[in-house]
Amino acid sequence: MAKPAILLVDDDPDVLRAIERDVRRHFGGTYRVLRASSGAQALDILTQLALRHEPVALLLTDQRMPEMDGVEFLEQAKELSPQAKRALLTAYADTDAAIRAINSVGIDYYLVKPWDPPEEQLYPVLQDLLDDWLADFNPPFEGLRLIGHRWSAMAHELKDFLTRNLIPYQWLDVETHTEALRLLELANLDASHLPVVLLPDGTSLSQPTPAQLAETLGLRIHADLSFYDLIIVGSGPSGLAGAVYGASEGLRTMLIEREAPGGQAGTSSRIENYLGFPSGLSGADLARRAVTQARRFGVELLTPQEVTSVRVDGPYRFVTLADGSELSCSALLIATGVSYRKLDIPGLERLTGSGVYYGAAMTEALSCRDSDVFVVGGANSAGQAAMYFSRYARTVTMLVRGDSLAKSMSQYLIDQIQQTGNITVQTCTSVVEVHGESNLETITLANTQTGERQTLPTSALFIFIGAMPRTEWLADFVLRDEQGFLLTGPDLDRDGKRPSGWKLQRAPFLLETNVPGIFAAGDVRHGSVKRVASGVGEGAVAIQFIHRYLSEVR
Secondary structure, three states: OOOOEEEEEOOOHHHHHHHHHHHHHHHOOOOEEEEEOOHHHHHHHHHHHHHOOOOEEEEEEEOOOOOOOHHHHHHHHHHHOOOOEEEEEEOHHHHHHHHHHHHHHOOOEEEEOOOOOHHHHOHHHHHHHHHHHHHHOOOOOOOEEEEEOOOOHHHHHHHHHHHHOOOOEEEEEOOOOHHHHHHHHHOOOOHHHOOEEEOOOOOEEEOOOHHHHHHHHOOOOOOOOOEEEEEEEOOOHHHHHHHHHHHHOOOOEEEEOOOOOOHHHHHOOOEOOOOOOOOOEOHHHHHHHHHHHHHHOOOEEEOOOOEEEEEEEOOEEEEEEOOOOEEEEEEEEEOOOEEEOOOOOOOHHHHEOOOEEEOOOHHHOHHHOOOEEEEEOOOHHHHHHHHHHOOOOOEEEEEOOOOOOOOOOOHHHHHHHHOOOOEEEEOOEEEEEEEOOOOOOEEEEEEOOOOOEEEEEOOEEEEOOOEEEOOHHHOOOOOEOOOOOEOOHHHHOEOOEOOOOOOOOOOOOOOEOOOOOEEEOHHHEOOOOOOHHHHHHHHHHHHHHHHHHHHHHO
């Protein structure tokens, strides 16, 4: 945090120079001493400090200044720095005005010129004021601030992006935070510019996309090299494991992530059955640890960046990125995981991000305090989300199409849900419609056995209804099953025959696709076990097969 500021204001350069010298001599080690030669200039300085969220401890201004006297300045300054102590520097003839200002506008003190000797006439007074200020001072949040409306889908997208990329930020809702409106005014913006990102340096971004915000924040979206030994697409557990093992074993490794490190697992509020963590850990913790480990071994991470196509030219595999650039490698590992399946019901698409969310959307948890929340799904991810939201919401209702949780959820999680008083499980139930103007207001449920319907009020619906791979960009190149999962190893065999176009003498390795040198690991692979531990294991095992492949082509 920047040192708290003391701002000195006087139109007389000799007086300003003298007071600055004395204040800096005694307080300069602890405070930043700033100066202004007019009230207008001082207000500009305070505006910039407010935008950067830098604290102001004391305002000391001369009373007699043209255009704006000291009392007028301190009145206006109170809007910009309401917590700062305010003192007047006066001539003897101005003492009556200073006393009236103390009573009428809350000025904290006045000093009479000259203040010699400062050890007796200046420092004790200012020290008392600064001690009082410190006693009530709460250090401000120093990072990025996001201002927006709770029901804005664009604001939700930015919150989700920042949270999943482990970037600290402060969320300011324009309807509940008076500070939000003040900061917008300081930045010369209004509600039409929302959502607005205020950066620590005082600059702002209006309605940025995640990619624009990433570039502004310095996230890497362009590669250092054009060629790598290994490129991994997707940074879920399997991709991160592949990156750690590949780089630690000497491969120049590039990891490309479309959204944020951790993949779907990174959105999990609690993973309690991962080996070695008896108290569990969140998906965000797992992602943070893995990214740190990968970077320690020299892995390059591009995020957010999307791969749109792949091609082969001799021994090289090429990937094309969304920005049109192309990278090449000797081996390619596809670890793009899966995405939540979309519900196709009336009203849902319009309200997505405005009360309807796919995945845990932990950024919305605080907004759900004392609310009635609904969770759609009956697998582990839905159960983990229900447990998480139960800490904040008044009630959490799980909506499950089947007649039991036991078919798709781990027993430890079922036990926890049964022991949590504000969680209700409603089986044989599906959501058939959602309603609301600017945000979700009610949902219509249907019993899957009787067809009976009911409409219930809610402002939050979280959907976990299974997942599908995003592999369309590989459709004409890499073999997939009917659902789009990538076929590898023995699953490529048809009636004992190797896949069409396979020219090598050996059969495809266990995690190798129908294209030599292109491998798949984790949830995106046909037949994989949809668990974090198995994804990590496949990512590690894939590296061993990649080494064997590279030994053939080098």
